[in-house]
Amino acid sequence: MSSSTPAKPAKPATAASAEAAKAKAATARKEPKAESHLAMVRRARRINRELAEVYPYAHPELDFRNPFELLVATVLSAQTTDLRVNQTTPTLFAAYPTPEDMAAAVPEEMEEIIRPTGFFRAKTKSLLGLSAALRDEFGGEVPGRLEDLVKLPGVGRKTANVVLGNAFGVPGITVDTHFGRLVRRWKWTDEEDPVKVEAVVAGIFPKSEWTMLSHRVVFHGRRICHARKPACGACPIAPLCPSYGEGETDPEKARKLLKYEMGGYPGQRLSPPADYPGKPAPALGAG
Numbered sequence: 128m129s130s131s132t133p134a135k136p137a138k139p140a141t142a143a144s145a146e147a148a149k150a151k152a153a154t155a156r157k158e159p160k161a162e163s164h165l166a167m168v169r170r171a172r173r174i175n176r177e178l179a180e181v182y183p184y185a186h187p188e189l190d191f192r193n194p195f196e197l198l199v200a201t202v203l204s205a206q207t208t209d210l211r212v213n214q215t216t217p218t219l220f221a222a223y224p225t226p227e228d229m230a231a232a233v234p235e236e237m238e239e240i241i242r243p244t245g246f247f248r249a250k251t252k253s254l255l256g257l258s259a260a261l262r263d264e265f266g267g268e269v270p271g272r273l274e275d276l277v278k279l280p281g282v283g284r285k286t287a288n289v290v291l292g293n294a295f296g297v298p299g300i301t302v303d304t305h306f307g308r309l310v311r312r313w314k315w316t317d318e319e320d321p322v323k324v325e326a327v328v329a330g331i332f333p334k335s336e337w338t339m340l341s342h343r344v345v346f347h348g349r350r351i352c353h354a355r356k357p358a359c360g361a362c363p364i365a366p367l368c369p370s371y372g373e374g375e376t377d378p379e380k381a382r383k384l385l386k387y388e389m390g391g392y393p394g395q396r397l398s399p400p401a402d403y404p405g406k407p408a409p410a411l412g413a414g
């Protein structure tokens with residue numbers, strides 16, 4: 128005769144244990160499981176798709192007509208707004224349309240022209256060195272390779288990527304202050320170093336998306352997801368954002384924080400692309 132051990136009877140639920148179980152479940156609900164890398168990548172790609180719908184017209188916000196103008200405008204954009212650069216470059220390019228002309232400029236005259244962009248002495252020095260290098264080493268043309276661009280005076284990786292992506296069609300990720308802030312809010316990475324951020328983001332998206340992704344993220348940072356007061360209550364990607372609530376969540380108040388075309392104001396370019404739905408920016412001193 129086989130004798131099987133009788134199963135231990137389940138402990139009768141006491142009021143205390145039921146309470147403990149309830150508390151445990153509540154804690155589990157409050158602490159969502161850490162997101163897997165795959166889930167983060169999927170969410171990141173969804174954010175990019177949503178942003179593409181919100182900003183189908185995303186573009187570089189510097190006015191330029193050729194690679195030289197874009198390079199110069201990008202150098203000038205350090206520590207100032209694209210708007211201020213765009214208001215300054217028409218006079219600058221009228222005076223010095225080519226690298227040869229710019230390399231031969233009288234420094235004090237150039238300083239006067241670019242004074243509104245700030246740091247005008249250092250920037251003049253960079254532009255003189257830059258245009259002389261283009262004239263002497265690259266036959267007066269802007270080179271289309273990263274390794275050549277970063278050797279030019281005043282040109283770092285960020286500037287080089289802007290020029291490559293927008294004047295040469297070479298995919299590039301531009302990590303500026305907006306891009307870094309937003310990807311950290313979205314928990315794509317915790318990295319602070321722009322080169323590391325660039326590497327992480329490059330691993331999430333195919334190359335073909337890099338340039339437009341950069342524009343969309345920067346557009347979002349400038350219009351909705353501001354540094355100090357993000358307009359969370361008016362943010363179309365709020366359901367995908369782990370930092371929702373960092374800014375204003377009241378829809379009415381949030382809407383008042385929107386900038387440029389999103390808030391009904393002029394944009395930063397004096398000559399925006401034809402599909403830009405906002406108003407062009409005013410010339411210097413006009414508003």
Ligand code: SF4
Pocket residue numbers: 312351352353357358359360362363364365368369370371372373374
């Ligand atoms: S929800 Fe808030 S923090 Fe998140 S992207 Fe939108 S504005 Fe930025």
